[in-house]
Amino acid sequence: MRGSGTVKTFDELFAELSERARTRPEGSATTQALADGVHAQGKKVLEEAGEVWIAAEHESDDRLAEEVSQLLYRVQVLMLGRGLSLEDVYRHL
Numbered sequence: 001m002r003g004s005g006t007v008k009t010f011d012e013l014f015a016e017l018s019e020r021a022r023t024r025p026e027g028s029a030t031t032q033a034l035a036d037g038v039h040a041q042g043k044k045v046l047e048e049a050g051e052v053w054i055a056a057e058h059e060s061d062d063r064l065a066e067e068v069s070q071l072l073y074r075v076q077v078l079m080l081g082r083g084l085s086l087e088d089v090y091r092h093l
């Protein structure tokens, strides 16, 4: 989540991003990230994972939580980029 105090769950974010994938609205970060393709999406996952690691070792709980939220976002974009559903993933948990 970016900032603003409203709480959103993992599943709610995925539903929102799925809608972005379906409608591809202009000006949406997700529309752009999906257009960038799986290679770029994978690089973002790795980049955010690195930021999570650094935050975990050196930064505040709040900064860590923010980086984790960005990682979750990037993982969801990658899932949508490859056409995976939540169920595809959850059945392995």
Ligand SMILES: N=c1c2ncn([C@@H]3O[C@H](COP(=O)(O)OP(=O)(O)OP(=O)(O)O)[C@@H](O)[C@H]3O)c2ncn1[C@@H]1O[C@H](COP(=O)(O)O)[C@@H](O)[C@H]1O
Residues within 6 Å of the ligand: 001, 002, 016, 017, 020, 027, 028, 029, 030, 031, 044, 069, 070, 073
């Ligand atoms: N949760 C996110 C989210 N997290 C990260 N990002 C994107 O990722 C960018 C930051 O990633 P960068 O790789 O630029 O990160 P960075 O360079 O390390 O920058 P910072 O970490 O300093 O921000 C943000 O500017 C957004 O474009 C997100 N973009 C969208 N969402 C949510 O996704 C939903 C749909 O958003 P739209 O597609 O924009 O409508 C909304 O609920 C949004 O809140």
